[in-house]
Amino acid sequence: METVNQLLSSIQDVGRDAVRGGYSRAVYTTPELDLRQWFVEQAQHRGLDVETDRNGIMWAWWGKPQEGALVTGSHLDSVPGGGAFDGPLGVASALAAVDILKARGFQPPRSLAVTVFPEEEGSRFGVACLGSRLLTGAIDTDKALNLRDINGDTFADVAGANGLDPRHIGPDPVAMARIGDFVELHVEQGRGLGQDGPAVAVGSSILxxxxxxxxxxxxxxxxxxxxxxxxxxxxxxxxxxxxxxxxxxxxxxxxxxxxxxxxxxxxxxxxxxxxxxxxxxxxxxxxxxxxxxxxxxxxxxxxxxxxxxxxxxxxxxxxSDTVHFDAGLSRRITGLLPGAPVLATGAGHDAGVLAGYVPSAMVFVRNPSGISHSPEEYVADEDASAGALALADVLEGLL
Structure with missing residues (x-):
């Protein structure tokens, strides 16, 4: 069983930016593709079945893909010169949570999926949360296909070169029906959790x-x-x-x-x-x-x-309008994490896009400096472990 810190250490050299510092992992560039392969290997190592849907979203299934599943995950792409935790912490924590649940001998009564959403940061094509927007239909498909990167390449061309069929990109009601509830763990990108006190918080809303x-x-x-x-x-x-x-x-x-x-x-x-x-x-x-x-x-x-x-x-x-996460789901999570404060955030997330379509919630892990989108972004090892344990408790409680 690997800890969150061990999982993140295994990708610490992927996408390092020698000019900006930190990491540059734009969607469908070599670093992001390497991280996708890492995710596939890690998921399969845990006995999860991995598939990539027609919008480039990756799904690792514990149990049969079916409607109403509990879904967790985040993203692997970064802003230019970003930190090590924005995105990957949520993915690594989800994998670690699966380990914790399996070590407990837990058998999910409904299917669980760990997801990776592409182009969450919008650092290549300019639209944040592009994968979840396409999945839900929150962005016009033709607009998305014609987005261009700094080199003038369209999203349609880049996606096509990476195994997607541009003719099938867009709203996916079948995939959406599989999401019964969505919970995203993410590094807290402000100072809401401070230096002391609980290491995790429950999200309330997104500006x-x-x-x-x-x-x-x-x-x-x-x-x-x-x-x-x-x-x-x-x-x-x-x-x-x-x-x-x-x-x-x-x-x-x-x-x-x-x-x-x-x-x-x-x-x-x-x-x-x-x-x-x-x-x-x-x-x-x-x-x-x-x-x-x-x-x-x-x-x-x-x-x-x-x-x-x-x-x-x-x-x-x-x-994106101001998003308030599902009150019922958030109350259940708060009950599963006694003592965890409730925080609003000014940062956008895939959970914020999905919240308009399915019950969604977020769990934040302390970032003591409050610095994010920067090489100085930081999560202490013990806080990362506490986050994975909290996510495991949430998943078990919701399943």
Whole structure:
């Protein structure tokens, strides 16, 4: 029987990023594919039957695949330069929980599945939780197939090159019917659990959040021959927009807004850009406030762009309303984990997408630094073990 720490140690060299630090494991890149193979081997080692569905979601079954099963799991992909626990902790903990249950001599009265959802982070194709969105129909299939990565490759082409048939990608009512309840264990990505006290918590809700692309267009030109007064430089406007995002969000209590990526076109050192693309992440517990926040940012961006002789467009790439997890399921889990606090989270998860369709819940494991999406993300060995034990107790209690 392997502990969570031993399982994570076995993949600690997969996808290390020598430039950013941490791990870069974008969907259908070599590191993520290696992790998929690792999952298959680990699941089969435990006597689980593994299948990959038409959306690229992996299912490892303890018992026969059937409707109304209890499902747990998470994801294996990462943000660029991400930490070691965001995603893999949930998968490793699910495998360890199976070990714990088998060591107890437990025989599930209904089937249990451990899942791995692809492209949860959206780091390659820009839409978070793409696998669960496709499964449930929460994203238009044609839109998903035509998403492009930084190299211009479409999701349809990449998926096809990795064994999926693009003609069959999309809502899967048969697979959805197999999910009776879904429980996702995840590293806590804030400081809700603190340094002391319980190592695990039960999730209550996920803040409404979305991603938008802001494109600022100006006049591309020569950096050496174009006088400063003659410029319509979208980079200057983009810099001011980044500041406007911070200032607009800071005026609204509980709002979070971030520009985490910026791409100039064409991107030469001695070239005034013709266009600059910025990607905005915005979140708030009240969906109406999130909408107002985006409107305020767009107005500020238009004013800034006009002052620099540029134009600006805003395009929504994805959005999820505030999610409240199934009250009945959460109460049952809270009863199985006495003393565990109940926490809301500002981070999106596949459980949040599934919550609109099936009873879903989350269990969080302490991250003492509160740092995530960063190499400094951390879970102590004893907390990881406590999380796996808690998940085993939850699964046994729910089965």
């Amino acid at each position: 409404g959040h979305g991603r938008w692309k802001i494109s600022v267009s100006g006049q591309g030109n020569h950096a050496g021959t174009t006088l400063m007064a003659d410029r319509a430089d979208p980079m200057v406007a983009a810099a001011q927009i980044v500041l406007a995002v911070r200032e607009t969000a800071a005026r609204q209590p509980d709002a979070r807004a971030t520009v985490g990526r910026l791409t100039p076109v064409p991107g030469g050192t001695n070239v005034i850009a013709s266009r600059v693309d910025l990607w905005l992440d915005a979140r708030h517990p009240d969906d109406a406030v999130t909408a107002q926040l985006i409107e305020g940012i767009y107005r500020a961006a238009q004013d800034v762009a006009a002052a620099e002789g540029c134009t600006v467009t805003l395009t929504e790439e994805s959005y």
